[in-house]
Amino acid sequence: MPRSISSLRALALLSAAVCASIATGAFAQPSILINEIDADTPGTDSAEFVELTDGGVGNTALDGLVLVFYNGSNDQSYAAFDLDGTVTSSDGYYLLGNSGLPGVGTVFAGNGLQNGQDAVALYAGEAADFPNGTPVTTDNLIDAVVYGTGDSDDPELAVLLADGAPQLDEDVNGNKDNESLQRSPDSSGTGRDTSTFVAAAPTPNAATGSTPSTGMPDNGDGIPDNALTGLRIYDIQGAGHLSPQRGNAVAGVPGVVTAVTRHSFYLQDPDGDGKDATSDALLVFTGGEPTRRDGAPVAVGDVVEVAGQVTEFYPGGVQSNNLPTTQIVTGDDGSTRLLADPTSVFNMTEITPVTIGQGGRQAPTAIIDNDTDGNVATSDTTVFDPDEDGLDFYESLEGMRVRVNQAMAVGPTSGFGEIFVVPDAGANATGINARGGITLVEQGDLVDYNPERIQIDDTLLDGDMPVVDTGALFTQVVGVLGYGFGNFEILPDTLDAPQPSNLNRSGVGVVARGDTLSVAGYNVENLDPNDEDGDTDVADGKFEAIADQIVERLGSPDIIGLQEVQDNDGSAGSSAPEGGSTADLIVAADQTLQRLADAIAAAGGPRYAYTEVVPEPLADGGQPGGNIRVAYLYDPSRVSLVEGSEGAGDATTATRVSADNEGRLTLTLNPGRVQPNDPAFKDSRKPVAALFDFRGQRVLLVNNHFASKGGSSPLFGALQPYENGSADQRSAQAAVVNAFVDEALAAVPDARIGLLGDFNEFGFLAPMQVLTGANESAAVVSDLLDKLDATARYSYVFEGNSQALDHFFVTPALAAGASVQVAHVNAEFADQVSDHDPIVASFDVSEDESQNDDSDTDTNSGNDDETSAQVNNDGSSGGCTLGNGRDAGLPLLLLAALLTLIWRQRRRT
DSSP states (O other): OOOOOOHHHHHHHHHTTBOSOOBTTBOOOBSOEEEEEEOOOSSSSOSOEEEEEOTTOOSOBOTTEEEEEEETTTTEEEEEEEOTTOBOOTTSEEEEEOTTSTTOSEEOOTTOSOOSSEEEEEEESOGGGSOTTOBOOOTTEEEEEEEESSOOOOHHHHTTSOTTOOOEETTTTSOGGGOEEEESSTTOSOTTOOTTEEEESOOTTSOTTSOOOOSSOBSSSSOBTTOBOSOOHHHHHOSSSSOTTTTOEEEEEEEEEEEEOSSEEEEEOSSOOSOTTSOSEEEEEOSSSOBOTTSOBOOTTOEEEEEEEEEEEOTTOGGGOOOOEEEEEOOSSOOEEEOSOGGGTOSOOOOOOEEBSTTSBOOOSSOSOSSOSEETTTOTTOOOOTTTOHHHHHHTTTTOEEEEEEEEESSOOOTTSEEEEEGGGGTTOSSBOTTSOEEOEEETTEEEOOTTOEEEEOTTOSSOOOOOOTTOEEEEEEEEEEEETTEEEEEOSOOOOOBOOOOOOOOOOOOOOTTEEEEEEEEEEEEOSOTTSSOOTTTTTHHHHHHHIIIIISOOOSEEEEEEEOOTTGGGOOSOOTTOOGGGSOOOOHHHHHHHHHHHHHTTOOOOEEEEOOOOTTOSOSSTTSOOEEEEEEOTTTOEEOOOTTOSOOSSOBOOEEEOTTSOEEESSSSEESSTTSGGGTTSOOOEEEEEEETTEEEEEEEEEOOOOTTOOOTTSSEESOOOTTHHHHHHHHHHHHHHHHHHHHHOTTOEEEEEEEOOSOTTSHHHHHHHTGGGTOOOOEEGGGGSOGGGOOSEEETTEEEOOEEEEEOHHHHTTOEEEEOOSSTTOSSOSSSSOOEEEEEEOOTTSTTOOTTSOOOOTTOTTOOOOOBOTTSOBOOOOOTTOOOOHHHHHHHHHHHHHHHHHHHHO
16 A cells, blocks of 8 residues: 555645545545546557546646556556646646657656556555555545456456446457547546546547647648758757757658668768767657658668657656657658658768777767766756767767677676677777676776677567677677667667677685685575476576586585575565465575575585574565575584574564673674664665684674665666665665674674675775775775776676676684685676676684684584574574573573673773
8 A cells, every 4th residue: 555645635635636525435526537548559559648637627737646557467556657747738638658649748658558457547646655566545546547458357456446437448449559548528427437438549638539639730741830941860969968959840851761660760861960979860750660651661771851840758758867869750641751862962872880999989988977967968067078978979879870890798698688798899998807898997086887888789680689698799780879778779680690708607716624714605596496486496407506506616615695595485475365464474495495405415515504584574675575585504514603692583683792701702693683673674685694603713794685776777877977776775784784893893803704795786885885984984894805806896797887796895803814706607698597696705714813712612513512593394493502402591691691781881981
């Protein structure tokens, strides 16, 4: 349900949107209604819309209203649009829809309105009340339409309608692509009543039954009235991210067709203006199959002139933070004509691609944008500088045919059929690493996000994108330069097979034993043993593949800190059973961990024990229902868990660290969560501390999986500098873990402490500076990755950028003699069992160190005093007991209380 709205606030919102009369249990007749919906349009859905009406009053403010889209597959919201600040037209309409529609007030992306069984609902409230995944609700509901395209009725969505109102069928006449659902007559009926709806030709921003408008009145010749003539493409593009002609109707714009999609085509001026800053090409949006005035389909090589309206298209909508693409929107009346005599307009009609790289235009290699504070399209600080800013460089080539020679893949083919490359085999690129990728690095006050990367997309390819690993080499890539969802991209229509990469998966070699403790961190990417949940980890051999990596590539570390371990049924349990509670959900991960431990043993590795803290159901974010958590595997012949004074931890109790009466680190709960109730960890994975004994020495590890970067704006987006999603939350999480380390060091100044895991952050940005204490010039831990060359510090590849999201931070006592390696086994390869590479650190922990305690027995699998905190078969965390089974809780609790009092007194003094 959406968050509650106070009665006073709800009254204020409703007073602006609904009539004053009151009906028991429902809202009265509203002044604003959903008047028309078109969810299924010809070809790729790019003319979708929802039309609101005020009954013809006109110029009605829509403040306090929100339009919500519901998905019938799960009966939850998938989009919400605030209407604050919007006003109906003089005719009483307000249009939300795709960018190519005339008169659209609120833009959402093509394919943004699902086809059914689905619903659209109008509420008093705001979009923040309906985050994606909000269940269907009738609270503050004004109007709703439930619809489909030949689908059965959805009873869960039907509650949005008044009693007896039907679910609508856009395909009732067998013509769903060319008809919308609309009230007939216009504005008829009442809220939540769909009985007056019919399916008919769409009439956005016009009365039901009227002739559809293209938004460009003409005399039937395809040329808009009052159109500007004599303009060339470079005049329309201008030197900037927005067209100086946007909003104007234009006619007679000449060019050569260079590429055709299902609903648009690219048009380029072969002569150009000779200026690098202005693009000589643009997109022509037709809304359906591109057709010339003479009825023939538009084809590559046609020399044409077009008429239409200049607009800016934002992939994903204006609020998406994507850059706009300048386009001419034509009508459906054949606004594209062949040029009778191309030579009278152009000196030539052949398009020569612009080379990006050696022998052509060199892309900037260090700066994406350094002069904007806000939106590049509207900020007063923006300077359009293609020679310095990567953002502006690619904008100056928007829509043009380009060429990249010796295009080297700096990442594997993505699941979306995309490959990021750099020109000239990386000859002029900065940050190229030893394995052929390009690393995101800090250079003084500048972070080099590698603007020389360019994406190849398969949109226009006749066939699939080649599947490649990092380092694959394309002799040549030629295509138009488009933009989609955060990246400029080359759209080739043909692509020769590349020279395959010769990259091998790396390991850490032979790990020394004896006094050398080895610890790995590994994000195993939503690992679970249930193939019924939508992914097939078992059938795909994922457990065995990870086990092979651990044994063959990681050298069977003594301890492995795992992230993204899911419960025993994976994401199958995304909500409580009907009539049940979240307590009925499966949360235990003992089967997940045991299956992995068994696979490692079968691969020739040690028989690992495992330990974890079982989370609360549906409380830690991640894949819905997966109950993601961190966990540990450890080799009991090499290490053991030190017994916690109060046993093993639970989901909500924080472990406390102190020194025992012999000056050694101890935890109240082992393993135990670090401040799990702190707001910083709301809906996020909680860190788990575990205190291990290794050959008489104690090592405290904290396994972390910080809040994701979800919600970040694109590097090549309109918002500059880019927004680092959830950075504030990661900083708050880092502060909690830093305070925990401070407490441990206050108790035992020379404590050996390691912080490992997936921190979802680069080491040089603010959250990690908070974690180390460097932000206060009091660093208490250092990142072992800093021991590596700057270009070698990476464990993840995203959009072609090799980057470090995983880290291993250590206190000075553990840093002495430490070494670290990243095992590059996944991230650079299209065939990967996880999207992260594991990190392995080795520590020389000698018996003669200050923390040595001769009373501690050397750990081995036969040690009668070995402590275990494995998860029981029922999923609960087993309490720690002494080897003979006696409960040690009471004396340890008394000792812990005494030590806590002593420690607090030391802190006061």
